[in-house]
Amino acid sequence: MAHVLCSFLLLSIISRAFGDYAVIGIPNGGPWGEWGSVEWCPCGYHAKGFSLKVEVKQKVEDDTALNGIRLHCQNKTDFDQDRDNQYTITSAQGPWGEWTPTLWCPEGHLISFSMQVEPPRKGVDDTAANNIMFQCSDYEILLGTGHSWGHYGRWSGKCMKGICGMKTKIEPPQGTLDDTALNDAQFICCQK
Numbered sequence: 289m290a291h292v293l294c295s296f297l298l299l300s301i302i303s304r305a306f307g308d309y310a311v312i313g314i315p316n317g318g319p320w321g322e323w324g325s326v327e328w329c330p331c332g333y334h335a336k337g338f339s340l341k342v343e344v345k346q347k348v349e350d351d352t353a354l355n356g357i358r359l360h361c362q363n364k365t366d367f368d369q370d371r372d373n374q375y376t377i378t379s380a381q382g383p384w385g386e387w388t389p390t391l392w393c394p395e396g397h398l399i400s401f402s403m404q405v406e407p408p409r410k411g412v413d414d415t416a417a418n419n420i421m422f423q424c425s426d427y428e429i430l431l432g433t434g435h436s437w438g439h440y441g442r443w444s445g446k447c448m449k450g451i452c453g454m455k456t457k458i459e460p461p462q463g464t465l466d467d468t469a470l471n472d473a474q475f476i477c478c479q480k
Contacts, residue, residue, distance in 0.1 A: 309453070310477040316405045316441030317472025318416030321459035324380020326476065329361030333375055334450030334478050336362045337392035338422060340432045343385035343469070352469035353406075353415040353435045356381030359398070359454055360390050364478075380458040382469025388433045396425030397450040401475065406438030416459070416468035425450070447477030 329335060341356030358378040404419040419434030423443070453476030459468045 309479065310445075310447065311474050312400060312444040312447055312451075312477065313472070313474040314401070314403050314441050314444050316403065316407075316439075317457065318405055318414075318459075318468060319408065319471065320414075320416060320468050321457045321471045322380075323457050324455055326453055326455045327359075327377040327379050328453040328476070329359065329377060329451075330375050332365075333361040333363050334452050335359040335398045335454075335475075336396070337374075337390045338398065338420075338430070338432070339390045340388045340420065340434055341381055341385045342388060342434050343382075345435065350467050351413055351415050351435075351437075352382055352384050352467050353418040353437065354420070355383070355385040355458075355469040356387075357420065357454065357456060357470070357473055358387065359451065360392070361452075364397075364450070377454065379454050379456040379473075381456065382458055382467075383461060384467075384469060391422075391430040391432065393422075393424035393430065394426060394428055396428075398422045398430075398475075399425050399448060399450065400444045400446045401473070402440045402443045403473065404434065404436070404438050404440045405471075414466050414468050416471040417473075420473070444475070447475065449478040449480060451475045452478040 337360035457472035
């Protein structure tokens with residue numbers, strides 16, 4: 289019950305910060321870092337796909353896993369799924385890794401997400417966020433190609449009219465200390 293109440297209060301505070309826009313988030317995000325700027329799809333567009341910036345497993349060196357999330361926005365009236373007519377957005381991102389191929393909703397748009405997060409390990413190599421999956425409005429589930437450390441938490445709320453904006457929480461490089469890069473994400477619901 290406490291988690292439900294905290295999630296509701298957090299969502300209420302976040303919603304006020306973005307005016308009339310609803311914001312969806314998850315309760316299991318990592319604890320490190322600062323929130324980046326809010327990025328928006330262009331007016332009349334919503335997110336129909338995503339890609340991830342992922343660092344490969346480092347074996348004996350410091351792993352960061354998920355470093356960034358990129359949303360691929362298309363015009364809401366583009367029913368032909370013209371992949372050339374897209375606009376990409378990303379908020380803050382870590383410096384490590386490469387972008388994965390884009391995963392697209394077969395029909396419709398992104399409406400909710402769940403994130404795979406490794407909880408703090410107290411003195412062992414922490415990675416925080418490792419992977420993400422989105423649900424599409426056609427009920428298709430798109431599973432990212434990140435790493436498998438940690439566990440998926442509960443699904444976020446749903447943006448039934450689609451996702452139109454985002455921001456991410458990133459820990460900056462820590463020098464010789466442990467790096468985690470991406471820790472959390474929030475997505476902003478379209479109003480129309």
